[in-house]
Amino acid sequence: MKTAERIDTPAVTASRPVRPTGRSLVRIGPWVAVPVRRRTAIAAAVTLLLLLGAAVATLSLGRLGIDPADLPSALMGEATGKNAFVLNRLRGPRLVVAIATGAAFGLSGALFQSVTRNPLGSPDVIGLGAGSGAGAAAAALFFPDVVPVPVGALLGAVIAMAVVYFSTGSGFRNPGRLVVAGIGVAAMSTALTQYVVYAVERDKASALTAYINGSLAARSWEDATTIWLVLLVCLPLAALLARPLSIVEMGDDLSTGLGARPARTATAAVSLSIVLSAGAVSVAGPIAFVSLTAPQIAKRVTRGGGPHLVMSTLLGALLLVLADLTAQQLPLFDNLPVGLYTMAVGGAYLGYLLLREWKRPA
Amino acid sequence: MTTLSRIGQGPAVVRQGPARHFAAGALCLILLALAVLASVMFGSKPTSAADVLRVVTGDGDGYVRTVVESRYPRTALGLLAGLCLGVAGTLMQGITRNPLAEPGLLGINAGASAAIVAATAFLGASGQHETIWWALAGALATGVVVHLIGTAGGGSGPVRLVLAGAVLSAVLAAFIQAVALSRPQVFDTYRYWVVGSLGGRGFDAFWAVLPFAAVGFALAVLLAPGLNAMAMGDDKAASLGVSPARVKGAGLLAATLLSAAATAAVGPIAFVGLAVPHLVRVLVGADFRLQILFTSLAGPTLLLFADVIGRVLLRPQELMVGVVTAFVGAPALLFAVRRMRGAA
Numbered sequence: 001m002k003t004a005e006r007i008d009t010p011a012v013t014a015s016r017p018v019r020p021t022g023r024s025l026v027r028i029g030p031w032v033a034v035p036v037r038r039r040t041a042i043a044a045a046v047t048l049l050l051l052l053g054a055a056v057a058t059l060s061l062g063r064l065g066i067d068p069a070d071l072p073s074a075l076m077g078e079a080t081g082k083n084a085f086v087l088n089r090l091r092g093p094r095l096v097v098a099i100a101t102g103a104a105f106g107l108s109g110a111l112f113q114s115v116t117r118n119p120l121g122s123p124d125v126i127g128l129g130a131g132s133g134a135g136a137a138a139a140a141l142f143f144p145d146v147v148p149v150p151v152g153a154l155l156g157a158v159i160a161m162a163v164v165y166f167s168t169g170s171g172f173r174n175p176g177r178l179v180v181a182g183i184g185v186a187a188m189s190t191a192l193t194q195y196v197v198y199a200v201e202r203d204k205a206s207a208l209t210a211y212i213n214g215s216l217a218a219r220s221w222e223d224a225t226t227i228w229l230v231l232l233v234c235l236p237l238a239a240l241l242a243r244p245l246s247i248v249e250m251g252d253d254l255s256t257g258l259g260a261r262p263a264r265t266a267t268a269a270v271s272l273s274i275v276l277s278a279g280a281v282s283v284a285g286p287i288a289f290v291s292l293t294a295p296q297i298a299k300r301v302t303r304g305g306g307p308h309l310v311m312s313t314l315l316g317a318l319l320l321v322l323a324d325l326t327a328q329q330l331p332l333f334d335n336l337p338v339g340l341y342t343m344a345v346g347g348a349y350l351g352y353l354l355l356r357e358w359k360r361p362a
Numbered sequence: 363m364t365t366l367s368r369i370g371q372g373p374a375v376v377r378q379g380p381a382r383h384f385a386a387g388a389l390c391l392i393l394l395a396l397a398v399l400a401s402v403m404f405g406s407k408p409t410s411a412a413d414v415l416r417v418v419t420g421d422g423d424g425y426v427r428t429v430v431e432s433r434y435p436r437t438a439l440g441l442l443a444g445l446c447l448g449v450a451g452t453l454m455q456g457i458t459r460n461p462l463a464e465p466g467l468l469g470i471n472a473g474a475s476a477a478i479v480a481a482t483a484f485l486g487a488s489g490q491h492e493t494i495w496w497a498l499a500g501a502l503a504t505g506v507v508v509h510l511i512g513t514a515g516g517g518s519g520p521v522r523l524v525l526a527g528a529v530l531s532a533v534l535a536a537f538i539q540a541v542a543l544s545r546p547q548v549f550d551t552y553r554y555w556v557v558g559s560l561g562g563r564g565f566d567a568f569w570a571v572l573p574f575a576a577v578g579f580a581l582a583v584l585l586a587p588g589l590n591a592m593a594m595g596d597d598k599a600a601s602l603g604v605s606p607a608r609v610k611g612a613g614l615l616a617a618t619l620l621s622a623a624a625t626a627a628v629g630p631i632a633f634v635g636l637a638v639p640h641l642v643r644v645l646v647g648a649d650f651r652l653q654i655l656f657t658s659l660a661g662p663t664l665l666l667f668a669d670v671i672g673r674v675l676l677r678p679q680e681l682m683v684g685v686v687t688a689f690v691g692a693p694a695l696l697f698a699v700r701r702m703r704g705a706a
Binding site for chain 2: 163167168169177180181183184185187188190191192194195197198202205206209210213288289336337340341343344346347348350351354355358
């Protein structure tokens with residue numbers, strides 16, 4: 001075994017410059033690595049600029065918008081009257097929550113997809129979103145004034161993940177089992193949610209359904225603090241995982257040979273991914289498809305290998321802010337939960353990806 | 363392993379253990395009869411087997427007669443929907459070679475829901491009798507669109523269909539929720555339908571979907587030998603004169619018809635289409651002729667028992683059968699996960 005690996009590893013390294021696949025580019029020396037890094041850096045800068053633009057639009061569009069000319073002074077704390085109200089109560093917290101929630105979903109998805117090596121892999125797939133929905137629904141039906149709905153959502157997500165963890169018999173290590181266990185947990189959670197929505201009064205059911213689809217309406221600065229704390233704690237941990245993850249993506253055998261311990265890396269990445277998603281879900285509800293699409297777009301934009309953690313985080317934030325901007329400003333429907341827009345657009349994007357892949361001659 | 367290697371000889375499987383299959387068949391029939399009896403016996407007003415017998419033979423007093431007869435429609439619906447879901451699941455798992463394939467994956471549930479929501483919101487449809495036709499149309503239309511997307515660009519493949527189903531389901535789900543949330547009346551229709559229940563539907567629903575179910579079932583029976591040949595691999599099937607593409611296409615059409623019929627009649631019901639084929643394979647092996655025969659007995663049995671449990675559990679209220687199947691089926695799936703080998 002050992003000898004075989006020792007023979008294998010140099011052979012692979014030697015063959016790399018000959019076949020410069022996307023994933024090896026980063027690691028084979030300064031000359032080839034530079035273009036990839038520059039591309040990523042430019043993409044990140046562009047994404048940040050777009051995010052800034054979307055943020056300004058969020059604050060200034062519409063009937064209640066703050067005039068962009070007043071925005072700098074308003075942000076410095078000199079807003080008065082209507083502007084102060086819009087900035088501090090209405091759109092400010094909502095925007096800050098949207099940025100952090102989107103970033104958390106994006107990072108969460110990147111970690112998860114890197115482990116499952118499956119574009120459909122996201123914490124939603126293993127039942128996190130459905131579990132949090134059921135938690136919210138159960139809190140609303142059984143403990144209406146005792147457990148707040150967001151706490152119910154967090155508990156639901158945690159319980160769902162605990163059930164998945166224990167029913168696989170191998171923790172979060174085995175992606176195939178994770179997905180199947182997730183299907184089971186999601187089915188049970190959805191059944192419970194639908195039962196609650198069936199059983200309660202119509203207005204309550206309607207409010208609950210809006211929450212379960214993921215909404216950013218009426219968020220407070222407390223929500224913003226919560227999700228930013230989660231994000232700031234998880235970001236350094238994710239950075240530590242980036243390197244082992246990009247090695248593990250090469251396959252279990254090779255990465256074991258390189259000393260990366262795939263099982264442990266997978267467990268750590270999935271756990272971190274779940275913490276991020278659970279945090280995001282507890283402030284915004286299970287918003288669909290951000291954690292699925294952000295890493296996919298990141299992969300196409302950077303055209304590199306590896307887990308794309310930075311780009312996925314930025315793109316997640318951008319996507320959610322844009323979706324929420326649409327939810328606030330689109331005159332077609334009034335105040336629909338933002339999760340519906342991400343679901344429609346994310347679903348269509350996924351369909352486009354699949355179609356394009358299938359049209360390519362194999 | 364041994365069973366799989368024997369599929370090659372097709373008929374040999376049947377000859378291998380006729381006694382065992384007769385025993386299994388008898389057991390399934392007895393269980394089905396018990397399920398039917400339980401379905402007309404139990405409910406918010408329990409009746410005895412003797413009461414049921416008297417009513418069936420034309421005796422019995424008016425009140426008991428009314429109670430028992432009120433349970434006929436849901437029993438009939440349970441029989442039909444259970445059969446449809448079970449056979450559809452068998453077809454899909456056989457064609458996609460994916461042990462997790464089930465009717466919901468083809469986008470059928472989402473299509474039916476979307477059609478109901480759209481018809482209620484924009485065309486003023488109301489009540490069971492109208493919505494069932496919309497559900498059927500929506501389910502069939504979605505099935506067709508999923509097939510078109512899944513076979514775009516020339517190629518085809520079961521995985522593509524499932525992915526196409528997932529994509530379409532997501533987009534339709536967004537549409538459903540958007541319409542339902544902005545119109546309270548529509549939301550009410552939708553939330554009662556989407557739970558999946560045998561109760562309160564009536565014989566109309568049964569007759570409405572029966573033709574579609576019958577065509578789907580007949581197609582499934584005709585396809586069974588072709589599916590057996592395909593289990594050896596597409597190449598070998600082709601060398602036996604079976605066109606894999608044609609069998610797959612017809613099989614998916616049959617699965618679509620069957621699941622559309624079931625979903626339109628009783629709403630989305632999880633896990634029957636997933637679990638029953640697995641149970642049946644354990645019982646009779648890999649021969650699709652036997653699988654289809656046995657799923658059409660075991661599917662209704664499971665669904666009716668689940669419905670009876672739902673009626674008894676919260677008496678005098680009742681738990682919808684869709685909730686019961688999810689809470690029975692999901693733990694079974696979680697239990698089975700441990701036995702999966704290696705990374706998928």
